Amino acid sequence: MLFKKKGKIRRDENIRLVEQIEIQKQLLMHQKELVEKSVDPSEEVILKLKVTEAKYLFMLKEARARRTNMEKS
Numbered sequence: 001m002l003f004k005k006k007g008k009i010r011r012d013e014n015i016r017l018v019e020q021i022e023i024q025k026q027l028l029m030h031q032k033e034l035v036e037k038s039v040d041p042s043e044e045v046i047l048k049l050k051v052t053e054a055k056y057l058f059m060l061k062e063a064r065a066r067r068t069n070m071e072k073s
Helices: 002-037 043-066
Strands: none
Touching: 002 043
């Protein structure tokens, strides 16, 4: 009985992780687009882009470590 709950929690957290990865990916693409269109991007914008990219890559590594299925149901 305890193992079923553990599996459900893991599945729910994996779903939440995939959703967060999608959000982070969209945010990263938006910020990259802003930097590309900008004539002279400020240092703050570039740093935000790097932070967002680091978060996205970390989440991808976490999903890979968990062997999460990234396909949408």
